[in-house]
Amino acid sequence: MSDIFPKVNISNFDERKEEVSAELAKAAKSIGFFYITGHGISDERIARAFDIGNRWFTLNEEQKDQYKLDLIEYVGWKGEATKRKHDRGIIEQQIFGHVAENNPYARQLEQQAKEFIPNIEEFTHDFLDDLLRISTVVLRGLALALGQPEDFFVKGLDRNLPDIGGGGGWNNYWPYESTKEETKWRIPAHADAELFTLLFQQEGQPGLEVTPGKDFFDVANKGQPFLKNWDAFTYPPDDALTFHPMPPVKGAITVNIGDLLMRWSDGEYLSTYHRVRAPTKDNGIPTGGRQTLVYFANPARSTVIQGPKKRWPAILSGEETANMAAKHYSKVAQRYYETGRLDSPAEATIPKNIIEPAQPQPQAVAVN
Ligand SMILES: O=C(O)CCC(=O)C(=O)O
Ligand SMILES: [Fe+2]
Numbered sequence: 001m002s003d004i005f006p007k008v009n010i011s012n013f014d015e016r017k018e019e020v021s022a023e024l025a026k027a028a029k030s031i032g033f034f035y036i037t038g039h040g041i042s043d044e045r046i047a048r049a050f051d052i053g054n055r056w057f058t059l060n061e062e063q064k065d066q067y068k069l070d071l072i073e074y075v076g077w078k079g080e081a082t083k084r085k086h087d088r089g090i091i092e093q094q095i096f097g098h099v100a101e102n103n104p105y106a107r108q109l110e111q112q113a114k115e116f117i118p119n120i121e122e123f124t125h126d127f128l129d130d131l132l133r134i135s136t137v138v139l140r141g142l143a144l145a146l147g148q149p150e151d152f153f154v155k156g157l158d159r160n161l162p163d164i165g166g167g168g169g170w171n172n173y174w175p176y177e178s179t180k181e182e183t184k185w186r187i188p189a190h191a192d193a194e195l196f197t198l199l200f201q202q203e204g205q206p207g208l209e210v211t212p213g214k215d216f217f218d219v220a221n222k223g224q225p226f227l228k229n230w231d232a233f234t235y236p237p238d239d240a241l242t243f244h245p246m247p248p249v250k251g252a253i254t255v256n257i258g259d260l261l262m263r264w265s266d267g268e269y270l271s272t273y274h275r276v277r278a279p280t281k282d283n284g285i286p287t288g289g290r291q292t293l294v295y296f297a298n299p300a301r302s303t304v305i306q307g308p309k310k311r312w313p314a315i316l317s318g319e320e321t322a323n324m325a326a327k328h329y330s331k332v333a334q335r336y337y338e339t340g341r342l343d344s345p346a347e348a349t350i351p352k353n354i355i356e357p358a359q360p361q362p363q364a365v366a367v368n
Pocket of ligand 2: 190191192274
């Protein structure tokens with residue numbers, strides 16, 4: 001079943017640049033989802049990172065509530081989804097940011113978490129640094145394949161920048177028994193907003209389904225990649241598309257291109273729709289819990305994003321995030337705006353709709 005998804009071995013990138021870049025680009029242009037191997041993180045370290053997540057999720061709601069998600073930083077606990085009607089209490093998410101001297105929000109979150117998870121730094125420093133390193137390799141390859149300088153997409157991906165974006169954590173999907181009503185999706189169809197996502201799935205916990213990027217754009221936009229116009233955007237109906245299961249592969253990281261990289265590559269690399277199927281009595285998805293470890297690679301919010309061919313106007317990375325927040329969480333975004341949380345240079349160009357209520361979207365759910 002995982003056959004349609006390419007596996008790209010990124011080991012020894014510096015000696016194999018041409019081959020690896022070509023494989024990454026082929027996968028990013030045709031499907032937008034692929035596996036990477038040869039990334040250098042051992043199974044044992046991955047297991048330990050999952051253990052840290054499990055410790056986090058044993059906290060009670062009141063404790064976790066102290067770490068509420070900050071949408072602009074995209075760091076903190078997203079428990080709201082557990083209360084939203086369409087999710088019916090089946091997922092929560094915790095994301096930590098890159099901790100650097102000049103990143104006070106991420107530091108504060110890490111310090112608070114130490115109370116419950118004494119070895120949290122093993123995740124917030126060592127593991128996230130490794131994920132940043134892997135992201136850099138992928139982005140160097142994807143830049144070279146477009147005939148650009150190797151560092152083209154790496155600008156802004158420096159953990160010491162004060163407005164560094166992205167971060168990593170866990171999605172925790174509750175067991176079937178604990179959900180009150182039957183539901184089809186643990187996460188409904190969506191595309192990720194940032195540069196790209198690294199996802200660790202665990203064996204025996206399937207559910208991820210993907211519609212190949214090219215198929216999606218053929219249906220939704222007559223073959224043309226498009227940028228989300230947040231005012232007009234609607235999701236195509238699920239039954240207009242074929243979704244393929246993308247199961248866990250031992251030792252491999254699942255990767256998907258996000259909206260920001262689609263924009264930055266002039267639409268060459270496709271941000272692909274995906275969803276997570278919920279267990280029901282007879283669909284073969286195990287009824288137990290599911291945990292995934294997720295890393296959203298994103299440059300500093302002040303990074304200017306424009307493709308080499310200038311297909312779309314330049315935008316700041318933080319502006320894209322703000323648009324996403326405005327669309328899906330307009331009230332929260334409004335609060336940030338009013339209280340000065342949107343203090344990056346993006347503020348100057350934040351579109352007006354950030355402070356106006358968004359219309360409810362039937363199938364849409366923002367996951368990141
Ligand atoms: O947990 C998964 O398999 C997918 C999660 C996802 O799509 C996301 O966090 O954006
Ligand atoms: Fe996603």
